[in-house]
Amino acid sequence: MKPACKQWLLKECLESALRYNTRGAWQKGDRRAYAIAYSKKEKGWFEQCVAHMESSITRWTFDLCLASAKKFNTISEWRSHDRDAYYAALRNKDKGWFDKCTTHLKYAYARHTDASCIRSALKYSSREEWKNSDLAAFNYAVKNGLMKKCCKHIVDIYRANILKECKLSALEYQTRIEWRNGDKRTYRFAIYYGFLDECTQHMTSFRKDHTLESCMASAKRYTTKMDWHNEDYLAYKAAQKNKDGWLEKCTAHMDVINIIWTLDECMASARNFITISEWRREEPKAYAAASSNRWLDAIYRYFNSLLDTITFDECIQDAADFDNWSEWAKSDNLFYVAAKSKSWAFICKDVIIGNTVQKWNKNKNLKRAD
Secondary structure, eight states: OOOOOOHHHHHHHHHHTOOSHHHHHHHHHHHHHHHHHHHHHGGGGHHHHHTTTTOSOOOOOOHHHHHHOEEEOTTTHHHOHHHHHHHHHHHGGGHHHHHHHTHHHHHHHHHHOOOHHHHHHHTTTSSHHHHHHHHHHHHHHHHOOHHHTTTHHHHHHHHHHHHHHHHHHHTOOOSSHHHHOOOOHHHHHHHTTHHHHHHHHOOSOOSSSSOOHHHHHHTTTSHHHHHHHHHOOHHHHHHHTTSSSSHHHHTSSSSSOOOOHHHHHHHHHHTTOSHHHHHHOOOOOHHHHHHHTOHHHHHHHHHHHHTTTOOOHHHHHEEEEEEEEHHOOOOOHHHHHHHHHOHHHHHHHHHHHHHHHHEEEEEEEEHHHH
């Protein structure tokens, strides 16, 4: 015979409820008593049990919303840090709550002009420092396409530091090939910022511009495309990029061999590139071998280590040179991939959109002038 279920009395529910100050605390502390009282709500049990309790829901008034808003400098900060107060004021916008609460916040953003943004930026030596210290000015510059103008001094400081870093790195090598293989990141920056010739003046046997003859002379020293690619990358890329069939002419004498891909071979192939998509496009056989042998995780760790070296300032600076998002947001752009992985892409996109708007306004003014 089953034992009879306990018959709860109102007195027992009240005794349980008196041990708690809020409904939430009672529900968590004695779920059974809470459920019994709630099930008897029609008989008035629940109201009697919670009569002494404090409401866990804040009853927002205009004064509470205003006090909350005064703790912040911008509307976005208020919305991010106290959503309940923000949306309470927004729900009562027809009563004037929101406008009154954000009077000082609107001023904090609207006070900026092109000139004030430039003055603000001059106080800082990096974009990240500027963003963290004066978000309103930073956002104004982003939305109005002023990042390049405001950050000119930052670019100059940054370029000087990059040049110094590139020169110190280059001094450790005797040829460009050795430098590229030994320090890909710094070598890449030297090319990107136009410092390559300046950094490699001490090096031997380097060529500024390849011709068909120089590519063929380089290619004759090797018996396979892979050897040529690995040993004289600049000559190989010059031949590959040429649309008049230089690559076919340069490699006509080379042996066609089937490489037995190992993890080391795949890793060596990957180290010649800076993004996964670029490696996959240029070395499809190496990528296929790594994929079929389940080596991609190890190789991806190498590419992720490259992303770890990219900074916020580098991503913003690269994005500031574009006014078309789709042209910048490509999978073989190391800065885009880094920004995407570090959640900076939306800021970079705002920078590019600001440039787009500025370009559109400029063209519109030119048409009016005509």
